[in-house]
Amino acid sequence: MSLQRFLQDWAIPAAIGLAMAAALLFLFPHLRESTGTDTPQAISAPESYASAVNLAGPAVVNVFSKRALRNHPLASHPLFPYYLNKMTPLQRERMQQNLGSGVIVDDSGYVLTNYHVISGAEQIAVVLADGREARAQLVGSDADFDLAVLKIDLPNLTAIEVGDPDRAQVGDVVLAIGNPFGVGQTVTQGIISATGRDVGNTGVGGYLQNFLQTDAAINPGNSGGALVDSRGRLLGINTTSVLNQTGLNQTGTSGGISFAIPATIALKVMQDLIEFGRVVPGWLGVEAENLNPLLARAFNLASTNGVIITAIYKSGPAHQAGLQPGDVITHINATPINDGKHGNAAMATLRPGEVVTITYIRDGETLATQATVSERPQAEDGQPQNGG
Numbered sequence: 001m002s003l004q005r006f007l008q009d010w011a012i013p014a015a016i017g018l019a020m021a022a023a024l025l026f027l028f029p030h031l032r033e034s035t036g037t038d039t040p041q042a043i044s045a046p047e048s049y050a051s052a053v054n055l056a057g058p059a060v061v062n063v064f065s066k067r068a069l070r071n072h073p074l075a076s077h078p079l080f081p082y083y084l085n086k087m088t089p090l091q092r093e094r095m096q097q098n099l100g101s102g103v104i105v106d107d108s109g110y111v112l113t114n115y116h117v118i119s120g121a122e123q124i125a126v127v128l129a130d131g132r133e134a135r136a137q138l139v140g141s142d143a144d145f146d147l148a149v150l151k152i153d154l155p156n157l158t159a160i161e162v163g164d165p166d167r168a169q170v171g172d173v174v175l176a177i178g179n180p181f182g183v184g185q186t187v188t189q190g191i192i193s194a195t196g197r198d199v200g201n202t203g204v205g206g207y208l209q210n211f212l213q214t215d216a217a218i219n220p221g222n223s224g225g226a227l228v229d230s231r232g233r234l235l236g237i238n239t240t241s242v243l244n245q246t247g248l249n250q251t252g253t254s255g256g257i258s259f260a261i262p263a264t265i266a267l268k269v270m271q272d273l274i275e276f277g278r279v280v281p282g283w284l285g286v287e288a289e290n291l292n293p294l295l296a297r298a299f300n301l302a303s304t305n306g307v308i309i310t311a312i313y314k315s316g317p318a319h320q321a322g323l324q325p326g327d328v329i330t331h332i333n334a335t336p337i338n339d340g341k342h343g344n345a346a347m348a349t350l351r352p353g354e355v356v357t358i359t360y361i362r363d364g365e366t367l368a369t370q371a372t373v374s375e376r377p378q379a380e381d382g383q384p385q386n387g388g
Helices: 003-027 050-059 080-085 089-097 241-246 263-276 293-298 340-348
Strands: 060-066 098-106 110-113 123-127 133-142 147-151 173-178 186-197 211-214 226-229 234-239 258-262 286-290 307-312 328-332 355-362 365-372
Touching (some): 050 060, 050 226
Antiparallel strands (some): 226 234, 307 328
16 A cells, blocks of 8 residues: 555544544533543532521421329430430420421411320410420320321411422432421431331320331431421431330330331321311222132232222222222222221221222233222211221
């Protein structure tokens, strides 16, 4: 190959290409920062969550109560003497009355807290983050959900912004805001450790399902406070009752396992308590049993997730929707029904008149139908009939 031919075919085009690449790197310097072989840079977390706290903090209140106490509920806690010695007599007196926290969810004065926070209280008062104090009226409470609704009459209240706990994912950053040990509003930070967590043997109520689990510290006094996302939006109402009842940590501290009632459930309970004075669980008019491996094999099912309908109330919502005994319900809306507890919890959060999509299996085929939820009818003795 002659020199002239080499220059024309290879050298000159290569030189032109190098010159163009150099020009591009000069004009667009960010192209020099990474190559195809670079290790992807980790997404950096914010240096501060102050904006989230500033948004949610004013809506978190301290709940006090006047009632006969033989012994302070925190007296056995190892940190109790430390905090007690640092308090003034007035602070000690107030701490003796301190029961927990609450969240302003409506600027008209409605406050959500835990049932166990106000249970047995003779008088209830709340102290806002700005120092204002008001007597609280108990609108209603429900032990099954461990929730209570209070009403205060103060101007210029800040209601918390509500997030979407159904979209919360394991690994999401969360903040727990409350008043642990009566020391004042405190913020702890962690992540969502699990969603849809069921904790048995709580000793509190029958509908305590679908918890958000977090490693954000929720200590005594945090009960009823807010679990918020990294933008300060409410995801759940913190509760320590599960922790204390199950004995996961006998010292009373969170130990890295804490729980919150999802905001969607809490707000539904609140609306029921405001409108009806009680929680009105939805009713489909079915009786169902959990699937066991024997039943799953008999119905040619791949798993034991779901509940099998054993009986249907005539003219009830399920009957009108075309469901039959032997059908296996696997989902109500998008909520998986893994067993009877999940089914009861799902129905308890529905309101009469709400239209739901029921996914079920019949003869090996997955089908779906819609049903209009109704209120459970009363039996002759005045008690609600059994069945979901």
